[in-house]
Amino acid sequence: MANRKKGSIAIPFLLTFLIALLLIGGFVVYIYKSLDMNKEKEIDDMYATDYNSATYEDSHTILFVLDIPEEQCSSTFVVMRSVPKEKKLLLTGIPTNTITLIDGKQENLKNVYDNMGIASAEKFIEQISGIEIDRYMIFNEDAFLKLSDIMGGVSYGVTVDIPGLQETNKEQYLNGKQTIKFLTYPMFSGGEFERASIAGSVMSAMINQSDGPNLAKGFERNFNTIVNMTNTNITAGDYKKLAYPIDFMLTYGTAISHFSTIKGTADKNYYVIDEFYSDEIINEYFTDKSKSEKK
Numbered sequence: 001m002a003n004r005k006k007g008s009i010a011i012p013f014l015l016t017f018l019i020a021l022l023l024i025g026g027f028v029v030y031i032y033k034s035l036d037m038n039k040e041k042e043i044d045d046m047y048a049t050d051y052n053s054a055t056y057e058d059s060h061t062i063l064f065v066l067d068i069p070e071e072q073c074s075s076t077f078v079v080m081r082s083v084p085k086e087k088k089l090l091l092t093g094i095p096t097n098t099i100t101l102i103d104g105k106q107e108n109l110k111n112v113y114d115n116m117g118i119a120s121a122e123k124f125i126e127q128i129s130g131i132e133i134d135r136y137m138i139f140n141e142d143a144f145l146k147l148s149d150i151m152g153g154v155s156y157g158v159t160v161d162i163p164g165l166q167e168t169n170k171e172q173y174l175n176g177k178q179t180i181k182f183l184t185y186p187m188f189s190g191g192e193f194e195r196a197s198i199a200g201s202v203m204s205a206m207i208n209q210s211d212g213p214n215l216a217k218g219f220e221r222n223f224n225t226i227v228n229m230t231n232t233n234i235t236a237g238d239y240k241k242l243a244y245p246i247d248f249m250l251t252y253g254t255a256i257s258h259f260s261t262i263k264g265t266a267d268k269n270y271y272v273i274d275e276f277y278s279d280e281i282i283n284e285y286f287t288d289k290s291k292s293e294k295k
Contacts, residue, residue: 054084054245056290062234063122063136064203065113066144071184074110074192076199079125079133081285084245085293087253090285091204092260093196095271100128108270118231129276131286135234141180143229148176150218150226154206158182160189179206193266200259207257216250 059082066076074096081090096110102124113121122133139147148154155171162185166172174182183202188194207215219226223239249256260281264273277286 054248056083056085056288056293058082058084058242058245060134060242061131063118063125063133065118065121065136065138066180066183066199067138068141068144068180068184070141071180073184073186075113076183077109077113077121077125077196078199078203079129079131080203081131082246082249083285084242084249085289087249087256088285089204089207089249089257090260090281091200091257092262092277093198093200094125094128094262095192095196095264095266097192097269098128098264098271098273100124100273102127128273130282131277135238136232137234138231140229143226144180145176146222146226146229148179148206150222151206151210151215154179154202154209156182156202156205160185160187191266191268191271193261193264193271197259197261200261204257204259208255212250212253212256216247219246219250 062080062082064078064080066078068075077094077096079092079094081092083089094109096113097108099106099108101107102112107124109121109124112124118136118138122136126133153173153175155173157169157171158165158167158174159169161167162181164181165174165178179202183195183199185195188198190197220243224236227234227236227239260277262273262277263275264271266272
């Protein structure tokens with residue numbers, strides 16, 4: 001009787017002990033796996049942070065020129081500052097009748113570009129703006145139409161009487177040809193200053209109204225086509241270097257584009273700049289932050 005009693009007690013005890021081991025073991029395995037998964041996630045996050053972001057060294061400045069002599073209008077100049085790290089762009093239109101002194105002689109942007117070419121126009125803009133331009137792209141009609149197709153056109157309010165466009169404050173969709181008509185309209189009441197301001201605003205709206213990820217893919221697919229259609233000093237190597245930062249900015253940014261107008265004095269024939277960029281804009285878009293980024 002006594003031996004049977006001991007056995008009856010031992011068996012339940014053994015079963016309880018085994019069940020406890022299984023429970024504790026399962027819990028330990030769960031904790032281990034959780035810790036391991038967290039560790040893997042930390043490693044993944046670390047690499048994601050290193051790879052899936054741009055740096056301040058990716059910032060760049062491009063001069064865009066819309067040059068369509070058939071429209072019987074001066075070329076259109078827009079400077080774009082891109083800061084992929086902060087997912088933002090700044091577009092600034094420049095009046096073609098802007099004047100400054102070059103080698104002691106008064107010159108305006110239109111004459112410099114028409115008579116001396118894009119390199120001299122670049123230097124002119126660098127002198128009046130105090131910034132450095134990295135690259136340029138000159139668009140003819142076909143190239144701009146291709147760009148508009150990639151970006152999907154733009155919706156914008158047109159408040160002047162232009163054939164083929166509605167004169168209204170309300171936004172209307174503009175395809176590539178209509179956008180060209182708008183940007184090359186020579187009779188704005190505010191003259192070249194107003195036309196330049198509208199150019200920066202329209203191009204900014206085109207970017208913000210496009211679908212960022214699709215736009216990034218569109219640029220990737222059509223880069224060679226755009227380069228071949230434009231007069232540019234952007235190379236395949238430049239694009240390879242900036243392809244990821246641009247993709248990052250367009251994919252993860254929201255309403256990334258802004259436009260600015262320059263301050264100055266206009267008369268019938270000339271525009272004299274008082275201030276191209278404010279100190280706030282210089283600090284926000286053009287200050288070299290790459291050193292602080294590496295700390």
